[in-house]
Amino acid sequence: MIQETASVERPSMGVDNRKLGVWVWLGSEAVFFSALIVVYIVMRNQSVTGPYPRETLNVTLTAVNTFILICSSLTMVTALSAIQSGNQKGLWRWLVATMLLGLAFLGGQAFEFTSLANQGLSLSSNLFGGTFFTLTGFHGAHVLIGVIWIGFVVARARRGGYTQSSHLMVELTGLYWHFVDLVWIIIFTLVYLI
Amino acid sequence: MSEDSKIEPKKSSRGTYIAVFIALAVLTGIEITVTHLPIPRIPVLIPLAIIKAGLVALFYMHLRFDKKVFSVVFVMGILMGLGLIFSLILLFAPTLLDIK
Numbered sequence: 139m140i141q142e143t144a145s146v147e148r149p150s151m152g153v154d155n156r157k158l159g160v161w162v163w164l165g166s167e168a169v170f171f172s173a174l175i176v177v178y179i180v181m182r183n184q185s186v187t188g189p190y191p192r193e194t195l196n197v198t199l200t201a202v203n204t205f206i207l208i209c210s211s212l213t214m215v216t217a218l219s220a221i222q223s224g225n226q227k228g229l230w231r232w233l234v235a236t237m238l239l240g241l242a243f244l245g246g247q248a249f250e251f252t253s254l255a256n257q258g259l260s261l262s263s264n265l266f267g268g269t270f271f272t273l274t275g276f277h278g279a280h281v282l283i284g285v286i287w288i289g290f291v292v293a294r295a296r297r298g299g300y301t302q303s304s305h306l307m308v309e310l311t312g313l314y315w316h317f318v319d320l321v322w323i324i325i326f327t328l329v330y331l332i
Numbered sequence: 333m334s335e336d337s338k339i340e341p342k343k344s345s346r347g348t349y350i351a352v353f354i355a356l357a358v359l360t361g362i363e364i365t366v367t368h369l370p371i372p373r374i375p376v377l378i379p380l381a382i383i384k385a386g387l388v389a390l391f392y393m394h395l396r397f398d399k400k401v402f403s404v405v406f407v408m409g410i411l412m413g414l415g416l417i418f419s420l421i422l423l424f425a426p427t428l429l430d431i432k
Contacts, residue, residue: 165409222343
């Protein structure tokens with residue numbers, strides 16, 4: 139008897155299993171970041187000694203960084219839209235733009251972290267420092283992973299590896315990148331504005 | 333990667349993506365402006381953040397037009413996260429919710 143190898147993309151729920159897997163993973167990431175966020179919310183004003191949030195956080199710089207990340211979401215979805223129309227050159231260009239904006243965001247984060255360190259804030263300085271750097275540090279790590287991921291997709295796109303009928307990886311990459319942006323939208327509001 | 337499954341959702345137009353981008357930028361500007369006004373921040377900023385996150389999820393992540401199972405799965409994660417947030421706040425910082 140010949141046994142049929144199960145195709146990874148055979149849909150049993152009417153959807154691509156790979157895409158469903160990514161959505162399940164993003165749901166778990168939502169729980170992960172919720173844990174970091176609630177610890178920050180509960181602990182940030184319970185430090186015995188400074189520095190304290192209101193006197194240290196730079197809202198202007200972070201607002202610019204937030205705008206950069208929002209721009210990167212637009213370039214990412216434009217890249218997907220390009221390959222959905224069969225435009226391989228557009229895909230590659232918009233992906234590179236997304237990467238550059240992601241790197242700019244990381245540069246802004248690095249500058250902010252350095253500035254905060256110069257004010258005496260660190261992972262071990264007080265509860266505010268510990269929870270702040272854990273939350274934003276993990277988000278920054280996610281952005282870095284996203285930039286590297288997009289880099290691999292760019293390399294394959296440059297070789298014409300994606301077509302109008304075969305570009306699922308581009309869509310999955312976009313889902314991850316938009317999720318990272320979505321998390322930052324929440325973090326920016328809760329950490330810097332409230 | 334092998335040929336994509338032939339399950340294509342309806343797509344938004346480029347104009348929609350740009351409109352969402354403008355909305356996100358404007359809402360961010362409103363949020364920053366609110367911090368300079370003598371009004372309570374939480375009742376204004378939290379809904380604005382939720383709207384922005386919703387725009388990203390619905391249009392950039394295509395939940396608006398995609399199969400509902402993706403929305404169910406993602407929302408389940410968000411609900412679990414919200415449950416975690418509220419339960420830990422109730423346990424360790426109930427005054428944040430004005431609960432005596």
